[in-house]
Structures are given as structure tokens and as C-alpha cells.
Amino acid sequence: MQNILLTGGTGYIAAHTAITLIEQGHNPILLDNFVNSSPKIVPRIAEICGKTPSLIELxxxxxxxxxxxxxxxxxxxxxxxxxxxxxGESVARPLAYYHNNVVGLLSVLNAMQAAKVAHIVLSSSATVYSEDAKPPFVEDAPLAANSPYGQTKVMMERIINDIAHTDPNLRFAMLRYFNPVGAHPSGLIGEHPNGIPNNLMPYIQQVAIGQRDYLSVWGNDYGTTDGTGERDYIHVMDLADGHVLALAHLLKGEPSFTVNLGSGEPVSVLQLVRTFEMVTGQTIPYKIAPRRAGDVAVLLANPQRAKDLLGFSTKRTTADMCADAWRWQKNNPNGFSS
Ligand SMILES: NC(=O)c1ccc[n+]([C@@H]2O[C@H](COP(=O)([O-])OP(=O)(O)OC[C@H]3O[C@@H](n4cnc5c(N)ncnc54)[C@H](O)[C@@H]3O)[C@@H](O)[C@H]2O)c1
Known part of the structure; x- marks a missing residue:
């Protein structure tokens, strides 16, 4: 059994990954300062998999x-x-973002070097791809993020790449997530954003539960199937599987790598709304609003490299994403405080 440190361990994606790691015989250790999560998630993880992971507040x-x-x-x-x-917050608070994300990574890498830890899996993002890149994005497409948040991810990738060039012991997996949504099928854990959600699915969930009156659909004049923006949604449990496969690949002694984790299937805003309505029986009122600055028409992964290298492909459908997200939301309208 190997001890795997999950920084940001009580966050949305890490908590779901911890469950899959435990199920696959690893020993995840969760480390978090709770700036955007709650330690109350730990007993829920234990309820799901019969084991309480260690938690470190740091x-x-x-x-x-x-x-x-x-x-x-x-x-x-x-x-x-x-x-x-x-x-959006990164545009308003760039210093906080560069400090936490970039200086935070340097701290992690320094600690790894001092403690002789040689493997790192990084949460990267589809936001690293340049507006000039053509969807579906391949990993070698040009990178140029258009927000301080995206820039921190470009820099984090770059820093790890540079260090790995000079430190032959360091091996990395860079995982570029597309749009993670959904929740564990138990309904015990899921995403609970602070304040107004930035992302579509949590917003839909909050409209469905009655916390918001309607959904604003930002633009219906893009060159897509129905004019609304298309994204590549990935169920958070598929994403968790991707981490475990990536880790196994690294621990086998394979070279460092960078992969997209997405489905490769475009889903428009209105398609997601309709699927959610069909699966849950809830009506989602929406209004068409002007395009939002910074949004692009299509964000889509080419998932081939992850398939070839790791044998990874998504298994859960858009309907699964909606059903699981709704079960979590309905049972926990106030997140972990309910
Ligand atoms: N959710 C997405 O849509 C998405 C998409 C692409 C990439 N990512 C990346 O995936 C990672 C996880 O995202 P998530 O959606 O689970 O977010 P999250 O906010 O739920 O999880 C991040 C966790 O990190 C913790 N944290 C932040 N700064 C910290 C610090 N200085 N010290 C200790 N803990 C700290 C937070 O408290 C939180 O628990 C992030 O790196 C994010 O940038 C997320």
C-alpha cells in the first residue's frame, strides 16, 4: 500500500479521487487549509469506502x-x-492567485526535493490552451491562457517541465481536465461552490433546488449546434479513475507525460439543461443573455493520448452526470452544513 499525499485533499476533485484510490488499495493522505472546502467531507468519504483517510490541516x-x-x-x-x-476572481485578485498557485507549487516542489519524493501528478486545465488552438485540442496545441488563473496553470506546467529537465529523479503527470461535473453516486459528497457558481452545472443545480430563479445562458449566437457554447463535460468519478491510471503509469517507472482528461464529446448549454430536466424531472427556467467576456464557443478535448498511454476513456454519460449531481444537491442543499 503506497502513501499518496493529496494537496487540496478535501476539495471537490481530490475527495472523489481519494475514494477511488482507497478502492484501488492506495493510502491517500489529505492535506488542506480549508480555504475552499470543509473537513466534514472526511466522515462522508469513510461512510462510502469504509476507511477514514488521514487528514492534515496545513x-x-x-x-x-x-x-x-x-x-x-x-x-x-x-x-x-x-x-x-x-x-473571474483571479482577474480581480491576481496577486492572491499567483501567490497561492505558483508560489504554492514551488513550496510543494521544494518539500518534495527535501523529502526525496519523486512523483507528482498535477491538476492542470483546459484553460491552458490558446484561443488560437483549434478544438478538439491536442496536447501539443499552443498554450496561452487568457486569465490570471489560466496563467498560473501554464506557469505551473512550465515550472515542473523545467525542473524535470534538470532533476532526473522527478517524474510528473500533467492532467488537463476539461469540465468536471457530477458527484459520487452515493449522493454523500459533491461540489458545493461558495457564493454564486461560476460553472454551469452547479448553477443548474441551484436553480433546480430553488436557490436561484433562473439560469442565464450567455449567448445563443455561437457557431455551434444550437448557438450556445459547447463544452466537454467529464464525470468527476471518471476523472478520479484518470488520476489512478496516471499514478499507476508513473509508479511503473514510465516517463513523464501530459494528457487531456475529457470525453471528446461536445455538449451545449441547452443540451445539458434538457438532459438535466429529463433525468431529474425538474424544470430549469432560463433566459438568453449577451455573450460573456472571455467565453469561447467550443472547448473540446482530443482524448486519444490518454487512451493510448493510460487506457483511459470516459464511462459515465451526461445523464449519469446530471442524475448524480442532482442526488447530491437534493440531499445536501447547503453542502456539508446540511
Ligand atoms: N473544477 C474544475 O472545473 C477544474 C477544472 C480544471 C482544473 N481544475 C483544478 O483542479 C484542482 C482541484 O479543483 P477542485 O474543483 O477540486 O477545487 P476545490 O476548490 O474544491 O479544491 C481545491 C482545494 O485546495 C485547497 N487549497 C487551496 N489553496 C490551498 C493552500 N494554499 N494550502 C492548502 N490547501 C489549499 C482548497 O481549500 C480546496 O479544498 C485545482 O487545482 C483546480 O485548479 C479544476
């Missing part, structure tokens, strides 16, 4: 304590989820 910026954690827990690999992630 800021990744505290390099000395982080090094100590890696040494005392005999960490084999780090999955680095911890980051601030709201695109």
Missing part, C-alpha cells in the same frame, strides 16, 4: 511543515490539487 505555502509531513508519512507520490480556481 497551508502548502508552509514548506517546512510540508517537508515534515512528507517525511513522517513516507510519501510515495503527490497529487497536487491545491489551488484557487475561480477565473
Amino acid at each position: 497551508d502548502i505555502l508552509d514548506t517546512q511543515s510540508l517537508t515534515q509531513v512528507m517525511r513522517t508519512h513516507n510519501i510515495h507520490a503527490v497529487i497536487h490539487f491545491a489551488a484557487l480556481k475561480a477565473v
Whole structure:
């Protein structure tokens, strides 16, 4: 059993990944400062998989304590989820984003070097691709993010690449997530955004539960099937599987790699709304609003490299994403406080 440190371990994607790691015989250790999550998720994880993962309250910026954690827990690999992630907020608070995400990564890498931990899996994002890249994006497409948040991810990738060139011991997996949605099918854990959701699915969920009156659809004049923006949604449990496959690949001694984790299937805003309505029986009132600055028509992965390298492909459908997200939302209208 290998000890895997999950920074940002009580966050949305990390918590779902922890479950799959436990199910596959790993020992995840969750580390978080709870800036955007709650320790109350841990007993829920235990209820789902019959094992309580260790939890450490720490800021990744505290390099000395982080090094100590890696040494005392005999960490084999780090999955680095911890980051601030709201695109709009990053425009308003760039310094906080660069500091937390970029300096935070440097702290993690310094701690890894001091504690002789050689494997890192990084949460990267589809936002790293340049507006000039043509969807579906291949991993070698040009990178140029258009927000401070996206820039932090471009920089984080670059830093790891540069260090791996000079440090032959360091091996990495860079995972570029597309649009993670859904929840564990138990309905015990899921995403609970603070404030007004930035992303479509949590917004739909909040309209369905009556916390918001209607959904604003930002633009219906894009050159897509129905004019609304198309995205590549991936069920968070498929994403969790992707992490475990990526980790296994690294731990086998394979070279470092960068892959997209997406389905390769475009789904428009209105298609997602209709699927949600069909699966849940809820009506989602919506209004068409002007295009939102910074949005693109289509964000779509070419998932071939992850398939070839890791044998990864998505298994859950858009209907599964909606059903699972709704079960979580309905049972926990106030997230982990309910
Ligand atoms: N959810 C998405 O749509 C999406 C898409 C692409 C990439 N990502 C990336 O995936 C990762 C996980 O995202 P998520 O959706 O689970 O977000 P999340 O906010 O639920 O999880 C991030 C976790 O990191 C913690 N954290 C942040 N700064 C920290 C610090 N300095 N020290 C310790 N803990 C800290 C937060 O408290 C939170 O629990 C992030 O790196 C994010 O940028 C997310």
C-alpha cells in the first residue's frame, strides 16, 4: 500500500479521487487549509469506502511543515490539487492567485526535493490552451491562457517541465481536465461552490433546488449546434479513475507525460439543461443573455493520448452526470452544513 499525499485533499476533485484510490488499495493522505472546502467531507468519504483517510490541516505555502509531513508519512507520490480556481476572481485578485498557485507549487516542489519524493501528478486545465488552438485540442496545441488563473496553470506546467529537465529523479503527470461535473453516486459528497457558481452545472443545480430563479445562458449566437457554447463535460468519478491510471503509469517507472482528461464529446448549454430536466424531472427556467467576456464557443478535448498511454476513456454519460449531481444537491442543499 503506497502513501499518496493529496494537496487540496478535501476539495471537490481530490475527495472523489481519494475514494477511488482507497478502492484501488492506495493510502491517500489529505492535506488542506480549508480555504475552499470543509473537513466534514472526511466522515462522508469513510461512510462510502469504509476507511477514514488521514487528514492534515496545513497551508502548502508552509514548506517546512510540508517537508515534515512528507517525511513522517513516507510519501510515495503527490497529487497536487491545491489551488484557487475561480477565473473571474483571479482577474480581480491576481496577486492572491499567483501567490497561492505558483508560489504554492514551488513550496510543494521544494518539500518534495527535501523529502526525496519523486512523483507528482498535477491538476492542470483546459484553460491552458490558446484561443488560437483549434478544438478538439491536442496536447501539443499552443498554450496561452487568457486569465490570471489560466496563467498560473501554464506557469505551473512550465515550472515542473523545467525542473524535470534538470532533476532526473522527478517524474510528473500533467492532467488537463476539461469540465468536471457530477458527484459520487452515493449522493454523500459533491461540489458545493461558495457564493454564486461560476460553472454551469452547479448553477443548474441551484436553480433546480430553488436557490436561484433562473439560469442565464450567455449567448445563443455561437457557431455551434444550437448557438450556445459547447463544452466537454467529464464525470468527476471518471476523472478520479484518470488520476489512478496516471499514478499507476508513473509508479511503473514510465516517463513523464501530459494528457487531456475529457470525453471528446461536445455538449451545449441547452443540451445539458434538457438532459438535466429529463433525468431529474425538474424544470430549469432560463433566459438568453449577451455573450460573456472571455467565453469561447467550443472547448473540446482530443482524448486519444490518454487512451493510448493510460487506457483511459470516459464511462459515465451526461445523464449519469446530471442524475448524480442532482442526488447530491437534493440531499445536501447547503453542502456539508446540511
Ligand atoms: N473544477 C474544475 O472545473 C477544474 C477544472 C480544471 C482544473 N481544475 C483544478 O483542479 C484542482 C482541484 O479543483 P477542485 O474543483 O477540486 O477545487 P476545490 O476548490 O474544491 O479544491 C481545491 C482545494 O485546495 C485547497 N487549497 C487551496 N489553496 C490551498 C493552500 N494554499 N494550502 C492548502 N490547501 C489549499 C482548497 O481549500 C480546496 O479544498 C485545482 O487545482 C483546480 O485548479 C479544476
